[in-house]
Amino acid sequence: MSVQKEFSKYANQYNSYNIIQQLVAKALVRDITKKPKNILELGSGSGQIYKNISWNVDSYTAIDFSKEMCDLHPKDKNTSVSCFSFDSKDFLDFIKDKKFDLVISSSALQWSMDLKKIIKALSYVSNEINAVLFTSNTFKAIQNITAKESPILDSDCIKEAFSLYYDCTFEVLTYNLEFSNKRELFDYIKKSGVSGDSNLSFKEAKHLFKTYNLNYLEFEVIFIKAIKL
Ligand SMILES: C[S@@+](CC[C@H](N)C(=O)[O-])C[C@H]1O[C@@H](n2cnc3c(N)ncnc32)[C@H](O)[C@@H]1O
Numbered sequence: 001m002s003v004q005k006e007f008s009k010y011a012n013q014y015n016s017y018n019i020i021q022q023l024v025a026k027a028l029v030r031d032i033t034k035k036p037k038n039i040l041e042l043g044s045g046s047g048q049i050y051k052n053i054s055w056n057v058d059s060y061t062a063i064d065f066s067k068e069m070c071d072l073h074p075k076d077k078n079t080s081v082s083c084f085s086f087d088s089k090d091f092l093d094f095i096k097d098k099k100f101d102l103v104i105s106s107s108a109l110q111w112s113m114d115l116k117k118i119i120k121a122l123s124y125v126s127n128e129i130n131a132v133l134f135t136s137n138t139f140k141a142i143q144n145i146t147a148k149e150s151p152i153l154d155s156d157c158i159k160e161a162f163s164l165y166y167d168c169t170f171e172v173l174t175y176n177l178e179f180s181n182k183r184e185l186f187d188y189i190k191k192s193g194v195s196g197d198s199n200l201s202f203k204e205a206k207h208l209f210k211t212y213n214l215n216y217l218e219f220e221v222i223f224i225k226a227i228k229l
Pocket of ligand 1 (some may be wrong): 043066
């Protein structure tokens with residue numbers, strides 16, 4: 001299943017399966033000191049970031065390629081929610097000639113097909129980016145069993161892409177999320193929106209279920225504060 005379909009399919013349940021995303025979204029907003037007035041958010045989902053912003057903004061531009069997620073995002077007179085991919089030409093056309101005080105993104109850009117291209121485009125429209133991305137070390141123990149590579153970007157690629165256009169500080173954090181049984185743990189992977197298109201056959205999935213003997217899932221995230229070079 002594609003990432004877009006996966007997010008759309010589980011959009012209604014997403015708010016019950018996004019414990020780590022909620023945590024990092026809160027931390028990301030808490031770190032914003034200047035109370036920017038014009039904000040662009042990439043991969044806005046059901047509005048975790050927006051809900052944590054406590055000051056008044058003049059404009060909040062949210063982008064997400066899942067229509068179901070866009071439908072869940074809170075709306076008000078200063079908010080615009082647009083449904084397209086941050087990897088698309090539509091996105092590049094959309095931001096061209098616009099200016100933002102801050103670009104923010106939480107738990108989304110790890111899916112980018114070309115992060116360098118996005119960061120380059122953002123460098124023309126904003127002097128600052130605050131972002132947090134999951135890294136390929138998320139679900140590491142699962143990858144060790146399935147011998148499949150993570151579908152998301154690794155921290156070195158992420159650091160390289162941001163550092164080309166911005167002066168950055170990076171912080172890499174890991175979280176372990178415990179479960180009382182395996183069924184809940186595997187259900188969480190499917191609905192949390194971090195797994196992506198894992199492409200496991202029935203046999204491989206069965207083997208994984210049998211072999212995985214940790215009672216927790218591992219998540220790794222990278223926080224980025226970027227100021228234009
Ligand atoms: C894990 S959710 C995070 C949502 C929200 N930012 C949060 O913190 O809860 C990732 C979001 O990114 C969106 N997304 C993933 N790839 C995208 C892309 N290429 N373009 C736009 N949105 C994308 C998904 O539809 C989903 O809503």
